[in-house]
Amino acid sequence: MLVAQVAFEVRLLLRNGEQLLLTAIIPVVLLALFAGIDVFDTGGYERIDFLVPGILALAVMSTAFTSLAIATGYERRYGVLRRLAVSPLPRWALLLAKALTVLAVEMVQVVLVGGLGVALGWRPSGSAVAAVVIIIAGTFAFAALGLLMAGTLRAEVTLAAANLVYLLLLVLGGIVIPLDQFPDTLQPVLAATPAGALADGLRTVLADGAALPWDRVGVLAAWAVAGFAAAARWFRWD
Template sequence: MSVAGTYTPKPGAAPLSRMIGAQAVLETKMLLRNGEQLLLTVIIPTLLLVLFSAVDIVDTGDGKAVNFLAPGILALAVMSTAFTGQAIATGFERRYGVLKLLASSPLPRWALMTAKTLSVLVTEVLQVILVTVIAFALGWSPQGNPLAVLLLLVLGTAAFSGLGLLMAGTLKAEATLAAANLVFLLLLVGGGVIVPLDKFPDAAQSALGLLPISALSDGLRDVLQHGAAMPWGDLGILAVWAVLGLGAAARFFRWE
């Protein structure tokens, strides 16, 4: 039988790791329950993979079309989640005051960004598994170094997350919605995802090759289609974008 006063209250915040984990789980559940985000991050990339692999619309060079398309669709999946989806969701959280409330909680602001990044990574793992299974069903024959693929995906996620948070933290929610979707469509067409960069004029190829989506899709294609060991040039481009994007987001992000 317990005696009154045996237990002394000890108010305080939960351990930081537990707070980050709980917030990451919440962010992931919210993302997976959002039909519009699922359309953008899961359904559209898989439909594009199936459509362009089955129908000879774009000249993808020698070999099966899926061998060219699958790496580009993996890059598109990363961009759709880390950039477009995160920018839109965070922009509206900022508009409705959700971020302001979270910023006043015991969870530090950097820990909130960490939880959002973990949520993005979990979603990307599900996307990669889905795209890979569908690509194998279409006859994909990947090769190359898995470590190089992992480095490309991690740096690509960092680059697009920084750009997405920068957009969400500086523009109004409606502007973020329009701009993020517009950038998604433009990079889908001009980022080497579906249409090879060598189909563009020589002057445009140099500029397009410096885009993060081009570096990610070309790097994944070099490894998975051509068996390259480590695409240092593409990794360098993604690293620069990651540093610039995350640095600018940390500097200019407004919480309300």
Template sequence: MSTTPTSPPSPTTPGTPGPPGTATGAGRAHAAPPRQRVLAQARFEVGSLLRNGEQLLVSLVLPAMALVGLHLSTAPSLGPGDRTALAVAGVVALCVVSAAFTSQAIATGFDRRYAVLRYLGVTPLGRGGLVAAKVLATLAVEVVQIALIAALGLALGWRPPVAGLAYAVLFVVLGTWAFVALALLLAGTLRAEAVLAVANLVWVVLLAVGGVVVPRTELPAGVSHVIGLLPSAGLGDGLRSALVAGELNLSALLVVLGWAGVATALAARLFRFDD
């Protein structure tokens, strides 16, 4: 494959601005403030997601279809209480798991493989800024997802208890923290192909028996207490308590917080920016 030769750069006369970000005789370019760098990277990641048709299908269309299907059907059992409210809570939990864990793990795993993380890590953005941008981008995507699910739920007759809305926001934020940390732990320790397989497998397992959409109390006897220790069950139980009963589920909160703390510590210790 032939390449087009490039001419050597022409000298820059004093006082004449050079290419963006380069030093000139008139002065030096400065990096943007940390907050601006993080927000710019977060906007880039959100834009990349919203331009991806496959990700839009997984992030918006499938959760909406799941909510309508659960509303119209009687199976699987969602436990006692208003079925539409239980379905909304479960689908919101599913949105958090999908956006914060599955999508982030796969995206980060392939960014790591193609050295994107390594290059961004040595820019003014820094490694901490990169992680912060990923968390903000995930929360932004979840806002769009949850707004769609909430609007659809209201159209189907869901009337959330006002007292529980703040508790629901708390669980969404803490659940995002826990699952982004788990995603980074996975993506930072395995090769990209393994991350792709494991992230999708975990998503399927959590959806089926992780207490996300179907409450753990509706699963076979003898496993509900074990399932209750999973971050997915803690998130699902917390959102159901908030959006159905308007209550704060303290035990579920402790489960999610525990996973967030442990996963963050492990990711900080084991994450490798190079594949």
């Protein structure tokens, strides 16, 4: 049932070409824009070395959180989820299928963002396997929160809230502004957010060439477990 639902979700996603195009293109446009404009301090990093991991984190957030929350919220509003509720599909299988589906979109995003980064002079120095582990952990963390939002709020509220959180984490999540640029008392809080842990973890591996940062993976895993547990408990089909 899980495999069948994942296949269904992928087909549904491919039919929505406009959303897929925007989800894939916006991170690429932002990378090109920020790489060419000197508007913020990147600390001890070269601009492109700082930006690419952050934009990869943004791509994960836009797909696994914002797009997933909005799409699921409107599926719930239009009765799609109510029809699934009367099928043998368990609630956990639906939530997991949606989380697995976004990984397919993220593969395209990683290729596009990474390709543009290389064209702009980016040379990753860390382990690709470690980066993939962090991206998967971030995907499940954001997907859990997106599904929790979509399953508990009205579709219109989800639309507004998901975009608001997206903008806040874009600025405060260490994606385009280093966390050490914020007040000392605020830095640990921002580092504990999914965006902060994901961006910092990817930067640690791809820019610093360090080993897999298990503390960042642990933060993301905690968000994923808590989010999916809450979504499985309070997710409403209609």
